[in-house]
Amino acid sequence: MYRAKFTDNTMLDEYDESGKARMFREVLNKQDELEKLEVHLDNGDIFSVDLTKGLFSVTKNEHTMNFYGLPQDFQAQHMLENIRVIYFVRGRVDFTFNKLNNIPEQVEFYALGFQAQTAENKNVQRFLAIQPNGMWDIRDNA
């Protein structure tokens, strides 16, 4: 599930108190105030992106690793502007022509990251592709 944290210290979870799924549109509606987005896996792993710094965090077994999505010297030299969140689920269904009704989705990965523009108007993006089992890699192209 995702958890969005905003600059006004409010949060939005993917599921509300009654367990009903919340549409990501609600997060996007407050994108200008979005500070951090987290993905929580069923195995307890937590992945997050801090949109104020372009900083990723990966927490596994209560150990956390932080790293920048872009080289620090790049971020130091190129002020990032218009930072926006990247979040989507890469879903997939496999089927034969004899099973076509309500085919259940398999999640290939959760994409969590950011896209931004440099002062030179160059677009950059980085996201973590997080598999449901906790394996992940960092990508710059969907």
Next chain:
Amino acid sequence: MAVTVTFVEFNGATPEHSQGSGPVVANLNLVNADVRNGVPATYPILAGTNSFAKFVQAQWSGSFTKISNAKLWKSAGAYGTDELIKMSGSYSKITPAITSLPDVGAKAVAAIPTSVPASANVAFAKSAARNTFTTTAGCIPNGSQAASSPGYYSGSRSSTIALQMNTSASTAAGATSTKTFSLSYDRQ
């Protein structure tokens, strides 16, 4: 709510956008007739000819804001001799026929990919304009529904996908091997 995909089929001469959401089918067997749930033994494809074209849409159910970047490919199951499945991810429905799917404009209807395509190859319905042949792959918002009901009638849908099997005189008689297809997409 778990996200699911259901395929629906459109038959006859009526444009798909005039046929509502389209009926769910038990199978999409490619046969020698414009029928739903065709039985190959009843409507076998004659060697050297094509199946009737099929026009289908993928419909998503569940809770999400939008679907984009849809890719359809044949992920398993070998072709027999000179057997080929052609596919377009956005085709203006015509009356299904045995005639090879005509190219539209400068765009040929190619064989369905046999590995994950590099870019989206299934477009999305935005309106009746989905009937225009285009490989433009936008995204379709899921309206303001918090959660659509399971079933073919709700949620987002793809543009009309055209499918057809081609054979030659060398194609062996009898049942062909079962193929597995995969559809991937990004949802938010």
